[in-house]
Amino acid sequence: MKVILAGFSKTGTKTMCEVFSILGYNNYDALENGYYLHDEWVKVITKGGTPEDFRQMYKGVDSVTDMPCYFFWEQLHEAFPDAKIILTLRDEDSWYPSFVKQWNELNRSYVTWFINAFSPTLWKIRAFRYHTYKLVSDVARYPCNQKTPFGETLLRKMYREHNTYVMQKAPKDKLLVYKVSEGWEPLCKFLGEEIPDQPFPHKNKGASLVNQWTKQSEIMKRFIYEAVAVSGMVTALGVAAVYKLYAAGHLENGWNLISQHVSMVTNYFFPA
Template sequence: MSSASSTQRKVPLEVLHLSMPRTGSASMMEAYKILGFSTYHGTDFVDRPDDQVQWEKAVDAKWFGKGRPFERADFDAFLGEFHVLSDLPVIGFSEELLEMYPEAKVVLVDRDLDKWFESYAVSVIPNNYTPIVKILTTILEPYFLRARPATLIVNESHAWFGCHDEASYAASAREKYKSHYAMVRERVPRERLLNYELGSGWGPLCEFLGKKVPNEPFPFKNEREEFRKWMREVQRRKLRDGLWQVVKGVSVVGSGVLAAYVYGYGVRIWG
């Protein structure tokens, strides 16, 4: 029995948005919000440090054999306020979530594979291998930071995509896209699944979710630019946090060394 078994969701999980990143997710999240849903996207866990710890535990258990696999109650404990779950790291647990939440509807936004890869290869993959990420993953995060969203994304991507570096990540991306969508379509009954085509507007989504069509245009967000801004901000913030932890650590050590020196010096004088 999960230690979080007594935790109840605050709202029902109504939608598993299991589309790959770079398929209009930012626009879709805005659409869900307009329809009255609370949404959890890949950007949200960065601003929620406790979530980062939980995702790291879930990743370690699933792919690295550390700890026990997460159960529904474990996810409910920190995701229970959201009607919609989407994006990485959520979709890395698609099989588990589909089994745990059979009542949730599922949305897939498909995209031309070559166009998707061009966007993903330019926007997502390189951003996991920037100099800042290398500093974070090799020096700052393992020793100075409480949670490791940069490492989390890289580790999950490596495990989920079956790769070990930037080149193999890019080489496996297309096949992962195809296998992921095939898996979802195979497991989800037709009445529970919406294959949404970007540009279709409110009609198909509102009909599927049983919502009234809003009296405003379907949102469109420049996702590539939004993602770049987000990644830059995340990496800078984590670098800043890591360096501050280093400064504090050095200060503590320095103070200790100074205190020991002064104490020792005093003993020599007064002893």
């Protein structure tokens, strides 16, 4: 591993994910951690993990960003002592509302509802999602149309303490305290990379993460494909069951029920 991003969510983590991709790094962000390493992370969070566990988990991975890695930056660095550490910072008064907006977008998005309900892969990684959300929540919840499950005082305190701890404990010769507004120059100098011949990216602007993932992430696209297939099967089975009852003379208004069932599913997941 080359670099560990220790910055809290909504300090430019998705921008840094794109930056590492531009630099040619094989990066694991939140989706990759959940998709490929869900069982391993449940073990780490609930039972503990050794340096060898982390070395096996991230074999061939160049960089990590966002949850749950920034909570375990110290353990990751123990496993990869040559890796550099970047702490992305953001003004607290702009960070807090951005974090809350992001959390609420994830919880209230129709796409999130849809894939949570019908993607078998997301069902499979429920334990990972539970424990990951628990890391930043005083009340563990799944992203199912819930408001932010913690108060402003607690969240701001968590943010400050995380940043302070990283700055105190990270080896000074391996640490870059960085704001994404600084652009390519200090980052590339720290990483020993040439400055790319393209503008510095800015991802997840305005907490648009779901739309970004839907357009760009192959993992998110797979969740959606699964959900579409499963929801289609559920709808077909429901229609078939109602029609069978109608044909047997048990439902005088069978066709109306079929229409209502299809409309309910369509309007719920794809509102006008």
